[in-house]
Amino acid sequence: MKSSRTCAADRSRRQHARKELMSKKRYAQVGLGGRSRMYLKGVVAGYAETSEMVALCDLNKGRLQLALENARSWGGDPKGYPARDFDRMIAETQPDTVIVTTKDCYHDDYIVRAMELGCDVITEKPMTTDAQKAQRIIDAQRETGQQCRVTFNYRYSPPRTQVKALLMTGVIGNILSLDFHWLLDIRHGADYFRRWHRNKENSGGLMVHKATHHFDLVNWWLSTVPEAVLAQGHRRFYTPQTADRYGLQERTERCLTCPETKCRFRLDIESIDGLKRLYRDNEVYDGYFRDRCVFSDLIDIEDTMNVLVNYANGTKMSYSLNAFMPWEGYIVSFNGTRGRLEHKTVESSYISADGSVPGQTLERGTYIRVIPHFGPAYDVDIWTSKGGHGGGDRHILEDLFGAAPPEDPYLRAADQRGGAYSILTGVAANQSMATGQLVRIDDLVQNIGMPDYPPMPTDNEPLSFEIPDPIHIEQPTS
Ligand SMILES: NC(=O)c1ccc[n+]([C@@H]2O[C@H](COP(=O)([O-])OP(=O)(O)OC[C@H]3O[C@@H](n4cnc5c(N)ncnc54)[C@H](O)[C@@H]3O)[C@@H](O)[C@H]2O)c1
CATH class of the missing domain: 3.40.50.720 (NAD(P)-binding Rossmann-like Domain)
Structure with a gap:
């Protein structure tokens, strides 16, 4: 032996x-x-x-x-x-x-x-x-x-995975409605109005480019897909009129040549090494300016958007996205048959590709609170996250390229089905903003197939008047 x-x-x-x-x-x-x-x-x-x-x-x-x-x-x-x-x-x-x-x-x-x-x-x-x-x-x-x-990557951010884990336990029962409000601040939010993102033909507008993350989170958090969408929106902050109100009369196409040096939205593309090397030094090849004026009248995306969504499982959502806020992050509240779960995240402010870590979760201001029916509200210990996009970037890299990524009970890996449903809420919202009509997702794309999502509590389960013990789910080690 x-x-x-x-x-x-x-x-x-x-x-x-x-x-x-x-x-x-x-x-x-x-x-x-x-x-x-x-x-x-x-x-x-x-x-x-x-x-x-x-x-x-x-x-x-x-x-x-x-x-x-x-x-x-x-x-x-x-x-x-x-x-x-x-x-x-x-x-x-x-x-x-x-x-x-x-x-x-x-x-x-x-x-x-x-x-x-x-x-x-x-x-x-x-x-x-x-x-x-x-x-x-x-x-x-x-x-x-x-x-x-x-x-x-947002699904892989530990606090967002934790929300999924909590909802799966049925701690607030089955979810009948949610309110979801995303705030982009005047640094990161403004940056969308300088780059190619500022035109819908490039990005689909923020309803698609940015909100695809948020609408995907909701589809996955609830394990369902959108059915019908009604939306309203406009651009009223990043406009020439706002620039005039700031007293910026001499604006030019881009910050580099703009004499309005007092402008707080000015991006000095030559002074940030990463931006200079990626974009400024390579303008000669494609004429792309990374620092165009955020108040230009050539912009055609919204900065203010409100959306109502009906989901296939009957859940209703009210959602908003504002891109001119003094802080960056989001507040989401789920209303369930056994109580309510409130989650807020404050994120670090940044400019894309400026060399800083993008969208880090800030401990101060971030919480998950459970408010059960018949019992006291309590905060749960937030799963810690380090690195870009709420810690999601490092976890998704491991899942994509690691030798033996762990089994994932939350089914965070998405394919073209999840990809399609995540954009279609925004595509429908764009259409609804243009026509004022309710838009049905089924009318947009056919034969998508249902994405793979974990099972969730349903409205067939019994309810109880007992006060539940506070819930705790250990953070996975990877
Ligand atoms: N998941 C996230 O958190 C996250 C964060 C940032 C960006 N993104 C996504 O990553 C993608 C790239 O964004 P970015 O910030 O790097 O933009 P970017 O402008 O910095 O880079 C885009 C690159 O694509 C190249 N390009 C454009 N058209 C091309 C074409 N037809 N063929 C080949 N190359 C082409 C450009 O020259 C440029 O190098 C976008 O789809 C964006 O939505 C995702």
């Missing part, structure tokens, strides 16, 4: 041999701006044991070059391709999976083409920007049978 030491040595030899045998997954990435770095560094440096970045692709020659240099400095050696050579890139470098991090309006082109060429896809949110493009993706996925993963 072998000693325990010999057995352990055998096991470690076998594990080592298995690792050697395990072939790495090959990735190509298209779209190499601010968000791309998380995936590129993740694959090249963080998860080199399981993953290899074999190719990079962008419309902008300068950003392609910068990404290649970064990849090499992190130990990778991908090949670079211009966007027009996407097909050649796939043929020559044979990736298993294409990571799509371009401007939103081009996601569908790359998702569909990658699947047609036999690749799986990992795409950033929003999966796409309108109903026709969503239908294209749904159809192409069904025809090709390839996997299409949509990276909803």
